[in-house]
Amino acid sequence: MPTDGIPAPRNLAEFEERLRRVGGTLPKRLKQCAEYVAANPDKIAFATVADIAARAQVPASALMRFCQEMGFSGYSQMQKLYREEYSQKWPDYTTRLASLRNGGGETPSGLLAEFSEAGRSSIENLARSVDPELLRKAVTVLAGARTIHIVGLRRTFPVASYLAYAFEKMSIPAILHSGVGNLTQHHMLGEGDALIAITFAPYTADTVALAEAAAQRGVEIVAITDLPTSPLAALDALHLLVSEIDVGNFRVLAATMTLAMTLSVAVGARRRLL
Amino acid sequence: MPTDGIPAPRNLAEFEERLRRVGGTLPKRLKQCAEYVAANPDKIAFATVADIAARAQVPASALMRFCQEMGFSGYSQMQKLYREEYSQKWPDYTTRLASLRNGGGETPSGLLAEFSEAGRSSIENLARSVDPELLRKAVTVLAGARTIHIVGLRRTFPVASYLAYAFEKMSIPAILHSGVGNLTQHHMLGEGDALIAITFAPYTADTVALAEAAAQRGVEIVAITDLPTSPLAALDALHLLVSEIDVGNFRVLAATMTLAMTLSVAVGARRRLL
DNA sequence: CCCAAAATGGAATATACGTTCTGCTTACGG
DNA sequence: CCGTAAGCAGAACGTATATTCCATTTTGGG
Numbered sequence: 001m002p003t004d005g006i007p008a009p010r011n012l013a014e015f016e017e018r019l020r021r022v023g024g025t026l027p028k029r030l031k032q033c034a035e036y037v038a039a040n041p042d043k044i045a046f047a048t049v050a051d052i053a054a055r056a057q058v059p060a061s062a063l064m065r066f067c068q069e070m071g072f073s074g075y076s077q078m079q080k081l082y083r084e085e086y087s088q089k090w091p092d093y094t095t096r097l098a099s100l101r102n103g104g105g106e107t108p109s110g111l112l113a114e115f116s117e118a119g120r121s122s123i124e125n126l127a128r129s130v131d132p133e134l135l136r137k138a139v140t141v142l143a144g145a146r147t148i149h150i151v152g153l154r155r156t157f158p159v160a161s162y163l164a165y166a167f168e169k170m171s172i173p174a175i176l177h178s179g180v181g182n183l184t185q186h187h188m189l190g191e192g193d194a195l196i197a198i199t200f201a202p203y204t205a206d207t208v209a210l211a212e213a214a215a216q217r218g219v220e221i222v223a224i225t226d227l228p229t230s231p232l233a234a235l236d237a238l239h240l241l242v243s244e245i246d247v248g249n250f251r252v253l254a255a256t257m258t259l260a261m262t263l264s265v266a267v268g269a270r271r272r273l274l
Numbered sequence: 275m276p277t278d279g280i281p282a283p284r285n286l287a288e289f290e291e292r293l294r295r296v297g298g299t300l301p302k303r304l305k306q307c308a309e310y311v312a313a314n315p316d317k318i319a320f321a322t323v324a325d326i327a328a329r330a331q332v333p334a335s336a337l338m339r340f341c342q343e344m345g346f347s348g349y350s351q352m353q354k355l356y357r358e359e360y361s362q363k364w365p366d367y368t369t370r371l372a373s374l375r376n377g378g379g380e381t382p383s384g385l386l387a388e389f390s391e392a393g394r395s396s397i398e399n400l401a402r403s404v405d406p407e408l409l410r411k412a413v414t415v416l417a418g419a420r421t422i423h424i425v426g427l428r429r430t431f432p433v434a435s436y437l438a439y440a441f442e443k444m445s446i447p448a449i450l451h452s453g454v455g456n457l458t459q460h461h462m463l464g465e466g467d468a469l470i471a472i473t474f475a476p477y478t479a480d481t482v483a484l485a486e487a488a489a490q491r492g493v494e495i496v497a498i499t500d501l502p503t504s505p506l507a508a509l510d511a512l513h514l515l516v517s518e519i520d521v522g523n524f525r526v527l528a529a530t531m532t533l534a535m536t537l538s539v540a541v542g543a544r545r546r547l548l
Numbered sequence: 549c550c551c552a553a554a555a556t557g558g559a560a561t562a563t564a565c566g567t568t569c570t571g572c573t574t575a576c577g578g
Numbered sequence: 579c580c581g582t583a584a585g586c587a588g589a590a591c592g593t594a595t596a597t598t599c600c601a602t603t604t605t606g607g608g
Contacts (some may be wrong), residue, residue, distance in 0.1 A: 229297025
């Protein structure tokens, strides 16, 4: 416990402020600690006490005293601060919503709040995780295609139908493979076409089958999927990964829709330039 | 040590590539590990074995076997890979989004940033603006309906199809009025049914027509729309208002999808209690 | 249907790490 | 120049964590 009544800093900014204020008044070794910590915030998140201490050229115990002097219970608590800052926390909805679901006694507006939060962070995560280069390539492929085929069944069908609508509006030739009437339309896939395949675990067989047929016919494939282990991985498709949250068996589609929208508008813009 | 001669991956990309190749052939528990790891790379950098294992719903030993199967000596070595990757990214992760945004609407990732922002604020706005009491009433109406009819055409069709999928999965009798084949299905609307009508300005005539037919037959209506002045206002429907942002002529459907999801899950929960 | 091989879960073990304690050194005031 | 208090380093400790081992279950082939 801290000998003096100084409380632990709540966030990084508060801590750095404190560092700045008291930094000058510390004894030699502790000042070394302060300087190293201030100069290498990124290292703190990962490294161990011994590691940091060695780099700052102080014994481990000095670093411990430093942490306690700053109001933390110890090194671990200080490190937690840095880790939180580092990975902006994306709360664990899978477990949270599971309990909520079992509890059952939730009000509709409570649910709305939960789903809003889930959708919001899904979208934020999407913006952070999508590889810009991959996205650019996907747009290039689609913009160069003669006809864009779209397949997404069951829970991804809303996304597929959205893409179809968007392309139609921009007068870009696109075909939505909806599976209506159980018609297979493999023969429509031709050289120079591209396919957008959307599928999440458990992967719909028909979607995978269509993608495989497309690959055989030399159709380029852009896959919107959740994991790099999806069956589409076997084909050499461009993989745009979206990690989204399931509630029960329902996928929050907010991020996927956002990605679909981006794709369609970007393709539209690129086509107009050609 | 790795029992087979597979060498440890040198970097994250190489590892993810390996995940993709062998991911499908792994036994159940190990596949669970593979999927969790692939979907939550950010967690790996910080969390402990026990932590990750719990989240992936496997015993710790399974996770260890997974790491070794992938060529690592153990969990620690795998974690090191993720930490290295992350410490490279760190300095600019905060500035990345900003630069994406400033990069402007020309590049695909610039667009993604814009749409993400649009979706995010639409959802936030939704959570604030929807009247809880109205939402509760809508759920009550839908939960009490014999059959739920759903209509949403053109750009709202993705939402309508999403609702249809959700209800079907929960074995709640629902009919999606898709307009396929230009068939009108007004005669299916009967006493004790309810209709979810989704339409935004400019209001699709067929949607409004169906809603009017429904009103005449004593079907209760839940309207998802953008303005209180919509044509559906004339009928005494419950109006759930969603103000969403248009980018170009494309409506970001993130908020509407979120609302749809809330409705379906809430109705499902309520029905189960009845 | 049975047997062998693979997979699995949990307990047991080893290790790494944070934290504390103690004896020694340095700085400072009288 | 001495005495006291603060600073310090390294060893010692206990805990948290990774890793291994083994008994049991499951899977797949003959």
